[in-house]
Amino acid sequence: MTVAITGEEVVGTLDKKLKGAVKSVESEGILIQAEKILDIALCVKNNKNLKLDYLVSITGTDYIDYLEVAYLFYSLDNNKRFTLKVRLENKSNPAMPSLTGIWIGAELQEREIYDLFGITFSGHPNMKRIFLWEGFRGHPLRKDFSNGN
Amino acid sequence: MAIKTEPILLNLGPIHPSTHGVFRMRALVDGEVITDIEPVFGYLHRGIEKLAEQKSYRQFIPLTDRLDYVASMNNNLAYVTAVEKLAGIEVPERAEYIRVIMSEIQRIISHLLGIGSFFNDMGTFFTPFFYMFIQKEKLTDLLEMVSGQRLLFNYMRFGGVSHDLPDEFLPALNTFLKEMPAEIDKYERLLKENEIVLARSKKVGILSPDMAINSSASGPVLRASGIEWDIRKADPYSIYDRFDFDIPTGTVGDCYDRYRVRVEELRQSIRILEQAVAGIPKGKVLNPVPLRFRPPEGEVYSHIESNKGELGFHVISDGSDKPYRLHIRAPSLLNLTALRKMLTGWKIADAIIIFGSIDICVGEVDR
Secondary structure, eight states: OOEEOOHHHHHHHSOHHHHTTEEEEOSSEEEEOGGGHHHHHHHHHHOTTTOOOEEEEEEEEEOSSOEEEEEEEEETTTTEEEEEEEEEOOOSSOEEEOSTTTOTTHHHHHHHHHHHHOOEEETOTTOSOSSSOTTOOSOTTSTTOOOOO | OOOOOOOEEEEEOSSOGGGSSSOEEEEEEETTEEEEEEEEOOTTOOOHHHHHTTSOTGGGHHHHHTSSTTOHHHHHHHHHHHHHHHHTOOOOHHHHHHHHHHHHHHHHHHHHHHHHHHHHHHTOOSHHHHHHHHHHHHHHHHHHHHHSOSSOOOOEETTEESSOOOTTHHHHHHHHHHHHHHHHHHHHHHHTTOHHHHHHHTTSSOOOHHHHHHTTOOTHHHHHTTOOOOHHHHSOOTTGGGSOOOOOOOSSOSHHHHHHHHHHHHHHHHHHHHHHHHHOOOSOSBOOOOSSOOOOSEEEEEEEEETTEEEEEEEEEOSSSSOSEEEEEOHHHHHTTTHHHHHTTSBHHHHHHHHHHHOOOHHHHHO
């Protein structure tokens, strides 16, 4: 079984400065400040006990009041999983740092989220639409997107 | 005086037999050598994740067929297990066995096609492909028996499967299982030590273990790089913990290893099928669930080992009869992440083979 690492366990491994970036702790993950994601991701990746070295999936969600991005990680050695979440309240121009510098596995998924939700990832080598064409208006997975029906 | 050269932008695809669907590669070439490449896709984007938010949970099952269309059964399985986890739906024992049987049959079909088209890319034009197609057709017949369809099955339901197996199914599957090992031996005799195959695929397109993990590769691509990671073992879903099978891995991570891993997985799938056929109990195959049901609020990420890698469904429910958000973690898309690193420095002819060895399905890449 791929066991979920509890939020408390991961917060315990962070140093004082990064603990301040944790907004809330859930049973299987933590919600953090968007601008601190690179530091925290590096921390959980390089920590010898956690070893969360495999970025599985990035899911964007539009919760009307804010956009949420959820990162799921595995530790292949320990067979464990963990979720990092980020909320972006500025829906008119949402932006956050890109994880491509740490995991190139983030490259296509971040482009997908940019395309479908309009979140810009700073530091991404090729931040442009992935499925839809340049010039397409709007971001379809936003809840207020209308396809004309 | 040296001859002045300049790089040329070469467009491969989107309509080309070697791209396995509508997929385009913009390659920058210096002579015959690729110096940079950008995959371009989206031609088959149907907005499946948006459609999911507009359909009831049940109505979305047939759309999962249309992701990786040679893995319909596995897509069904991944989606229904995710929703069952979310809503706490129980599945009868017999249905679990049927699911495993369907899933492994689908894996054999997909790997046969994957290997066959890989050899097409290598230049053995359609001879190995049709050898494999003979067996693939027998399995397609089996799936048609249970579902009435040959490609998009729409067979699984929340709480089980739509129909029980017809009486002639298990005998036909048994016949297939008896014949298949000898067929695989035949492929091996033709191809495994073939000099051209070795020359063209060994040490070509190497994906190092570190890069495989870093680029979120999964499935045979990850295992060929020597990482022993198979969700059927690591996080057993359905009843996979009851079966005895091995995880084949490669050592080098080249095209040849990816081909070898798929061949070995054929044998492992046959092992699983033999055990499943021997152990399948009698009983009902479906715990009925209302057509429009409302799972409790919450979210779930559920994954299976699909033919091409980790297929995950991230389903978020707001308590209504439609998913609030449904994200599909598509193995074909993520296996493409390392494509640029794998292709750069190789010649165009090698690029076709390397790309073929990843074995993608564009239906799943674009969704």
